[in-house]
Amino acid sequence: KQLPDADIVFQTVADPGFDADFRIGFVNADASGEEYMSIWAPSANSIESSPVYPLILSDNSLMVMRGMVDTGAPGRLAAFAPGKLAEFCSEFRSTVVGPVTLTEDDKYVVAGFDEPPPRIAVFDLEACRAGGLTPEEGVYRVLEIPDQYVPCFGAGAAISAGSERLVFSDCASQEPTITVLNFATGDGFFVGPGIAPSWSPDGSSIAFRGPDGI
DSSP states (O other): OOOOOOSEEEEOOOOTTOSOOOEEEEEOTTSOSOEEEEOOBOOTTSOOBOEEEEEEOTTSSOEEEEEOOBTTBOBOEEEEOTTSOOEESBOOSSOEEEEEEEOTTSSEEEEEESSSSOOEEEEEHHHHHHOOBOGGGTSEEEOOOOTTOOBOTTOOEEEOGGGOEEEEEEOTTSSOEEEEEETTTOOEEEEEEOEEEEEOTTSSOEEEEBTTBO
16 A cells, blocks of 8 residues: 655644644645545544645555644654555654655655754664664764754754755854755854755755745
Protein backbone atom coordinates (compact mmCIF):
# COMPACT_ATOMS: atom_id res chain seq x y z
CA LYS A 1 0.00 0.00 0.00
CA GLN A 2 1.09 3.55 -0.70
CA LEU A 3 0.03 7.06 0.13
CA PRO A 4 -1.67 9.14 -2.59
CA ASP A 5 0.72 10.25 -5.35
CA ALA A 6 0.55 14.05 -5.12
CA ASP A 7 2.87 17.05 -5.30
CA ILE A 8 1.72 18.59 -2.02
CA VAL A 9 0.71 17.16 1.35
CA PHE A 10 -0.82 19.45 3.96
CA GLN A 11 -2.52 19.49 7.34
CA THR A 12 -6.12 20.68 7.54
CA VAL A 13 -7.69 23.14 9.97
CA ALA A 14 -10.47 22.08 12.33
CA ASP A 15 -13.97 23.44 11.70
CA PRO A 16 -15.31 25.97 14.22
CA GLY A 17 -16.34 24.23 17.43
CA PHE A 18 -13.95 21.29 16.97
CA ASP A 19 -10.67 20.90 18.82
CA ALA A 20 -8.80 19.03 16.10
CA ASP A 21 -8.97 17.85 12.52
CA PHE A 22 -7.33 14.50 11.85
CA ARG A 23 -7.37 14.81 8.06
CA ILE A 24 -4.30 15.11 5.88
CA GLY A 25 -4.82 16.56 2.41
CA PHE A 26 -3.11 15.68 -0.86
CA VAL A 27 -3.16 17.78 -4.04
CA ASN A 28 -1.07 18.36 -7.15
CA ALA A 29 0.58 21.69 -7.95
CA ASP A 30 -2.05 22.35 -10.64
CA ALA A 31 -4.83 21.85 -8.04
CA SER A 32 -5.86 18.46 -9.46
CA GLY A 33 -6.21 15.16 -7.61
CA GLU A 34 -7.35 16.61 -4.28
CA GLU A 35 -8.12 13.95 -1.67
CA TYR A 36 -8.01 13.48 2.10
CA MET A 37 -7.01 10.78 4.55
CA SER A 38 -7.77 10.58 8.29
CA ILE A 39 -4.64 9.93 10.34
CA TRP A 40 -4.12 10.09 14.10
CA ALA A 41 -0.67 11.06 15.39
CA PRO A 42 0.50 9.71 18.75
CA SER A 43 1.30 12.32 21.40
CA ALA A 44 3.48 12.39 24.50
CA ASN A 45 0.51 11.62 26.77
CA SER A 46 -0.60 8.66 24.62
CA ILE A 47 -3.70 10.53 23.43
CA GLU A 48 -4.20 10.52 19.67
CA SER A 49 -3.69 14.00 18.26
CA SER A 50 -3.77 15.89 15.00
CA PRO A 51 -0.71 15.28 12.80
CA VAL A 52 1.19 18.45 11.96
CA TYR A 53 3.94 19.23 9.44
CA PRO A 54 3.36 16.07 7.37
CA LEU A 55 6.10 14.88 5.00
CA ILE A 56 6.00 12.03 2.49
CA LEU A 57 8.97 10.00 1.28
CA SER A 58 9.64 10.19 -2.45
CA ASP A 59 8.37 6.62 -2.97
CA ASN A 60 5.08 7.42 -1.14
CA SER A 61 5.65 4.53 1.26
CA LEU A 62 5.85 6.48 4.53
CA MET A 63 4.61 9.71 6.08
CA VAL A 64 6.61 11.49 8.77
CA MET A 65 4.75 13.87 11.05
CA ARG A 66 4.82 15.60 14.40
CA GLY A 67 2.15 15.15 17.04
CA MET A 68 0.16 18.26 17.98
CA VAL A 69 1.49 20.24 20.94
CA ASP A 70 -1.60 20.45 23.14
CA THR A 71 -2.21 21.12 26.85
CA GLY A 72 1.51 21.07 27.54
CA ALA A 73 2.15 17.78 25.73
CA PRO A 74 5.36 17.98 23.66
CA GLY A 75 5.41 17.08 19.99
CA ARG A 76 7.26 13.94 18.93
CA LEU A 77 8.26 12.67 15.54
CA ALA A 78 6.08 9.83 14.34
CA ALA A 79 5.89 7.68 11.22
CA PHE A 80 2.79 6.41 9.42
CA ALA A 81 2.71 3.63 6.85
CA PRO A 82 -0.58 2.87 5.04
CA GLY A 83 -2.47 0.04 6.70
CA LYS A 84 -0.75 0.58 10.06
CA LEU A 85 -1.13 2.91 13.03
CA ALA A 86 1.17 5.89 13.33
CA GLU A 87 4.02 5.17 15.75
CA PHE A 88 6.60 7.27 17.55
CA CYS A 89 9.94 7.36 15.77
CA SER A 90 11.80 7.32 19.07
CA GLU A 91 11.72 8.35 22.70
CA PHE A 92 14.10 11.15 23.59
CA ARG A 93 14.38 13.73 26.33
CA SER A 94 14.11 16.80 24.13
CA THR A 95 11.09 16.78 21.86
CA VAL A 96 10.76 18.62 18.56
CA VAL A 97 9.06 21.88 17.76
CA GLY A 98 8.24 23.79 14.60
CA PRO A 99 8.36 22.68 10.95
CA VAL A 100 10.27 19.55 9.95
CA THR A 101 11.92 18.73 6.62
CA LEU A 102 13.49 15.71 4.91
CA THR A 103 16.98 15.44 3.47
CA GLU A 104 17.32 14.83 -0.27
CA ASP A 105 17.89 11.08 0.16
CA ASP A 106 14.89 10.62 2.52
CA LYS A 107 17.25 9.23 5.17
CA TYR A 108 17.02 12.00 7.74
CA VAL A 109 14.46 14.38 9.25
CA VAL A 110 15.65 17.89 10.11
CA ALA A 111 13.95 19.47 13.15
CA GLY A 112 14.48 21.78 16.10
CA PHE A 113 14.38 20.89 19.80
CA ASP A 114 11.81 22.42 22.14
CA GLU A 115 14.28 23.05 24.99
CA PRO A 116 16.95 25.77 25.27
CA PRO A 117 19.48 26.45 23.98
CA PRO A 118 18.06 26.58 20.43
CA ARG A 119 19.38 23.59 18.49
CA ILE A 120 18.79 21.91 15.14
CA ALA A 121 19.25 18.15 14.72
CA VAL A 122 18.96 15.46 12.08
CA PHE A 123 17.04 12.30 13.01
CA ASP A 124 17.86 8.93 11.47
CA LEU A 125 14.73 7.82 9.65
CA GLU A 126 15.97 4.26 9.27
CA ALA A 127 16.33 4.07 13.05
CA CYS A 128 12.82 5.43 13.31
CA ARG A 129 11.48 2.77 10.95
CA ALA A 130 13.29 0.10 12.96
CA GLY A 131 11.30 1.31 15.94
CA GLY A 132 11.90 2.77 19.37
CA LEU A 133 15.67 3.32 19.45
CA THR A 134 17.06 5.71 22.06
CA PRO A 135 19.34 8.74 21.44
CA GLU A 136 22.33 6.77 22.75
CA GLU A 137 21.83 4.36 19.86
CA GLY A 138 22.27 7.09 17.26
CA VAL A 139 18.75 8.29 16.58
CA TYR A 140 19.78 11.91 16.17
CA ARG A 141 22.79 14.20 15.74
CA VAL A 142 22.84 17.89 16.72
CA LEU A 143 24.20 20.12 13.96
CA GLU A 144 27.20 22.32 14.72
CA ILE A 145 26.36 25.97 14.02
CA PRO A 146 28.89 28.80 14.52
CA ASP A 147 28.43 30.85 17.68
CA GLN A 148 27.53 34.05 15.84
CA TYR A 149 24.24 32.44 14.80
CA VAL A 150 21.30 31.72 17.09
CA PRO A 151 18.69 29.40 15.52
CA CYS A 152 15.20 30.72 16.16
CA PHE A 153 13.04 28.58 18.42
CA GLY A 154 10.63 26.45 16.37
CA ALA A 155 11.31 28.23 13.08
CA GLY A 156 12.39 25.25 10.97
CA ALA A 157 15.50 24.34 8.97
CA ALA A 158 16.44 22.36 5.85
CA ILE A 159 19.56 20.77 4.35
CA SER A 160 20.30 21.27 0.64
CA ALA A 161 20.84 18.59 -2.00
CA GLY A 162 24.33 17.18 -1.51
CA SER A 163 24.19 18.09 2.21
CA GLU A 164 26.44 21.09 1.61
CA ARG A 165 24.29 23.89 3.05
CA LEU A 166 21.82 24.49 5.84
CA VAL A 167 19.05 27.08 5.64
CA PHE A 168 17.48 28.18 8.92
CA SER A 169 16.02 31.19 10.71
CA ASP A 170 18.64 33.10 12.69
CA CYS A 171 17.54 35.12 15.74
CA ALA A 172 20.87 36.70 16.71
CA SER A 173 19.27 40.07 15.96
CA GLN A 174 15.96 38.91 17.52
CA GLU A 175 14.10 39.24 14.20
CA PRO A 176 13.90 35.84 12.44
CA THR A 177 16.18 36.06 9.40
CA ILE A 178 16.52 33.34 6.77
CA THR A 179 20.19 32.36 6.75
CA VAL A 180 22.20 30.01 4.52
CA LEU A 181 25.19 28.30 6.14
CA ASN A 182 27.96 26.44 4.31
CA PHE A 183 28.81 23.35 6.38
CA ALA A 184 32.37 23.07 5.02
CA THR A 185 33.50 26.67 5.59
CA GLY A 186 31.15 27.83 8.33
CA ASP A 187 30.37 30.92 6.24
CA GLY A 188 26.82 32.17 5.93
CA PHE A 189 24.71 34.89 4.40
CA PHE A 190 21.31 36.41 5.09
CA VAL A 191 18.40 36.12 2.66
CA GLY A 192 15.71 38.17 4.41
CA PRO A 193 13.19 38.06 7.27
CA GLY A 194 11.22 34.83 7.53
CA ILE A 195 10.72 31.35 8.98
CA ALA A 196 10.02 27.76 7.84
CA PRO A 197 12.57 27.55 4.99
CA SER A 198 12.76 24.70 2.50
CA TRP A 199 15.08 23.95 -0.44
CA SER A 200 14.00 23.22 -3.99
CA PRO A 201 14.94 19.66 -5.07
CA ASP A 202 18.02 20.89 -6.99
CA GLY A 203 19.16 23.21 -4.21
CA SER A 204 18.99 26.33 -6.38
CA SER A 205 16.07 28.06 -4.63
CA ILE A 206 14.61 28.50 -1.16
CA ALA A 207 10.95 28.82 -0.23
CA PHE A 208 10.05 30.34 3.15
CA ARG A 209 7.32 32.22 4.94
CA GLY A 210 8.11 35.91 5.00
CA PRO A 211 6.27 38.97 6.38
CA ASP A 212 4.14 39.19 3.24
CA GLY A 213 3.56 35.47 2.64
CA ILE A 214 5.42 32.67 0.85
